[in-house]
Amino acid sequence: MYKNPVLNADYSDPDVIRVGDRFYLVASSFDAVPGLPILESYDLVNWRLIGRALARQLPLDRYSVTQHGNGVWAPALRFHNGEFYLYYPDPDFGIYMVKAKNAAGPWSQPLLVKAAKGWIDPCPLWDEDGKAYLVSGLAGSRAGAKSVLIISRMKPDGTELLDGGAIVYDGHGEDSTIEGPKLYKRHGYYYIFAPAGGVPTGWQVVLRSRNIFGPYERRKVLQQGTTTINGPHQGAWVDTGTGEDWFLHFQDRGWLGRVVHLEPMKWADDWPEIGDEAQGPIGQPVLSYRKPKTLHPSTPRNPADSDEFNEAALGLQWQWQADPEPTWSFPSQALGVLRLIDTPAPPQAHNLWNTPAVLLQKLPAPRLMATTKLKATILNQGDRAGLILLGKDYGALALTKTEHGNVLRQLLCMSANLGTSERIVAEVPLSQDDVYLRVAVDEGSVSFSYSVDGKEFRPIGQRFMAQPGIWIGAKVGIFASGVTDHGEFGYADFDWFRLTALP
Structure with missing residues (x-):
């Protein structure tokens, strides 16, 4: 048995494929760098992070500063002719493609296959006759239009779109804000799986047609129903290779992010049926279910979170708030620490929300503690280093050098996204330059603590x-x-960073 969500962390807009006995998942990464996480699983339940497909975001001048909400939106992953193809949209620039022989990388440099503001959520399909197509949506905030799905002809090598695209479905009637399409072919039908109705409250639609350009029949296949799983949509169909079909989708959990659920799926009259249909013809999410029958046995595992900083490279779980400069950080296998340099924030950064050199990872659970050991070599008054829980509101513990010596400050910044300033909530003097910092998150309630001896x-x-x-x-x-x-x-040496479940 398994229990939903199978990934209780922010892996937004998941797409999933199977290659041989393994499954691969990609998710949106927005402005976080490196971007486009690649996860691997043998059973669709236990996942590990194996790589990231985007080392730096383009264009470089744009993403040298924080760009919250911009960058990599809903991607799609496919395996074609022995290579992994990954298409992702940047709503301000167009649709990019990267590819690799190995899902863990290395991945090619991004190629702009369609320069178009507001084109989003691409997904390719290579047909049996060798022709290639790409489905996409439109973002109203950039294109001035939304709630339609477009299919374009594409070069067979996947490097360029051949026309301006044709509308194949208009959702303005019953499927407002239809987006995130995934394109498949089965039994002579072309299928488009697409969410509609908006992220927090929407549903999953499936369209089918004998002609890729339509017209398409429509069916709603998944909705919240009597469950507490709001907005169950934006996901992917995958088969196990053992005769079973499954559907993965996200659910918006607010401060925790968009977590990933796994739903049983079967076909009836060439229509997919997803989730629990005991309450009616439209499926609703399951809370638990038997595990998929897959080609390879599996063991419990999770994407990496804690880090002892004993390697010569950053762990895959870490991301910056912009394209990093080469002097921001230096992992040291020899020293067993991660050294962060006291890099000055850009003049336009009124707080840490808009500071590029902040190293972050997803929250892996709704109840947890994060603890780190820090030793700071502070050279200049005002320099600081510490631990942060960052959102539109954020809190931090910062070891700071003042004219009176080192102090430890708890900082709060409400509506940081609006450019508000931090305020010092508490301050204690420190007679040493090393300290243990801890943040606890209990279903969204955040508190801080510290220790001078680690006990x-x-x-x-x-x-x-x-x-x-x-x-x-x-x-x-x-x-x-x-x-x-x-x-x-100056600089700060972080000895380790450990995440544990709250007692």
């Missing part, structure tokens, strides 16, 4: 409620920042 932790400051970012959940991580932009910068 006794003392609470500091006040609680606040975690808030999501823009299209993403809150994140946890570490930072170091300075106030001077010349001479030698």
